[in-house]
Amino acid sequence: MTSVDGSRLKKTLLEMSQFGYNEQDHGVYRWGFTEADMAVRKWLLEQTKAEGFESFMDGAGNVFFGLGDFHQAPAILMGSHADTVPAGGIFDGALGVVAGWEVLRVLQQSDTPLSTPVWVVATAEEEGRFGGMMGSQAIAGALNPDWLMGAHDADDVYLKDAMAEQGLNVMDALDAAWPPERLKAFFELHIEQGPVLFNKDIQIGAVEGISGVFKWIVHLKGKADHAGTAPMNMRSDAFMGLADFAHEIERIIAENGTDKTRITVGKVDLKPGSPHTVPGEAIFTIVGRDMSNEVMKELADACRKALSAIARKHRLMFEYEEVSWLAPKDCSAALTDLIEEKAAARKLSCLRMPSGAGHDTQFMAEITDAGLIFIPSVNGVSHAPDEWSHWHDVEAGTNVLLDCVRAVATETIGDSLGHKRGSA
Numbered sequence: 001m002t003s004v005d006g007s008r009l010k011k012t013l014l015e016m017s018q019f020g021y022n023e024q025d026h027g028v029y030r031w032g033f034t035e036a037d038m039a040v041r042k043w044l045l046e047q048t049k050a051e052g053f054e055s056f057m058d059g060a061g062n063v064f065f066g067l068g069d070f071h072q073a074p075a076i077l078m079g080s081h082a083d084t085v086p087a088g089g090i091f092d093g094a095l096g097v098v099a100g101w102e103v104l105r106v107l108q109q110s111d112t113p114l115s116t117p118v119w120v121v122a123t124a125e126e127e128g129r130f131g132g133m134m135g136s137q138a139i140a141g142a143l144n145p146d147w148l149m150g151a152h153d154a155d156d157v158y159l160k161d162a163m164a165e166q167g168l169n170v171m172d173a174l175d176a177a178w179p180p181e182r183l184k185a186f187f188e189l190h191i192e193q194g195p196v197l198f199n200k201d202i203q204i205g206a207v208e209g210i211s212g213v214f215k216w217i218v219h220l221k222g223k224a225d226h227a228g229t230a231p232m233n234m235r236s237d238a239f240m241g242l243a244d245f246a247h248e249i250e251r252i253i254a255e256n257g258t259d260k261t262r263i264t265v266g267k268v269d270l271k272p273g274s275p276h277t278v279p280g281e282a283i284f285t286i287v288g289r290d291m292s293n294e295v296m297k298e299l300a301d302a303c304r305k306a307l308s309a310i311a312r313k314h315r316l317m318f319e320y321e322e323v324s325w326l327a328p329k330d331c332s333a334a335l336t337d338l339i340e341e342k343a344a345a346r347k348l349s350c351l352r353m354p355s356g357a358g359h360d361t362q363f364m365a366e367i368t369d370a371g372l373i374f375i376p377s378v379n380g381v382s383h384a385p386d387e388w389s390h391w392h393d394v395e396a397g398t399n400v401l402l403d404c405v406r407a408v409a410t411e412t413i414g415d416s417l418g419h420k421r422g423s424a
């Protein structure tokens, strides 16, 4: 059985981790469209070209490299994102890019002629600096001009300006869409970013689907009052409303959710924000997740009812803005089966599981059969400098990726895949 070269894989991943690496906190800083993010893209273009692969960058900043002409026949695409959150780890995203690269090297060196083009993508801006998953959305044709012009980060830097600074025109992202007929399948290898595989001591996760997520910004408005003179029973205390809602979350999940449901109040702002003043306003976020869009609707409805009742009780005004609603996305059942089968063939333990976090796969699944492979994250840590995965797991996951790609390229399973939009 042909396998990947574990030490070459490790060396390349460590090289990639130097881009945006911070000596002080040991975090990686490759926030979308910053200097370090663009430097790693340039490095990928040059290095892969030097190794004999074709490479190019599209209008969205996605870097592609591979073997074979995808204009001639539908391609197998592998990959993940090259950007990171600020102070992120070295595996999140980079793993899928480097693993794809290693698979290409093995295919290049093997004698089997490729009947299917095999390419890797290092997607742009997956971590949501500008609020989306821009690179894979561009590939899936899921971007629109209004969003591109209006998207900005938390510091009010506009996407169009950040891209212009790097010599890119934001509108060119619209030309980055792949016609579905050019794709046969997409594979992403990613760290789990949660504790399930690590705690159960399982080597491979075959991801069945990615949970949906909605985000609200909620305003509870009462009346700011003197904390000494306003009697307790005459207050319109916005914080008390928020506290009541926090206590309702457990009931809402029990009545309307599933064991996959997550509801989080992650950001809170109290106004006027003085120790001696009754909070007149509470502004906070609610992020809800589940694997079913119907359940998500019920959860949202239950949150709305709970907040209305709480607002009445505390004499508050309740308003909310739905900032985003991403429906859950199923991975390709055929590819999930294939991942499980290939893991078993290498005697690796494997668990079918959902993904609580969002990934490029969810947009790629809109246009082709998409499969997502997880490897364990030590202690479930991610989006932090101490994010870690064991090298033997990195190698095992990349071998499963290799086997899956070879199967789709050479076996009959490939015949039934792809053409999502065309055949629908």
Ligand SMILES: [Zn+2]
Binding pocket: 081, 092, 093, 190
């Ligand atoms: Zn990621």
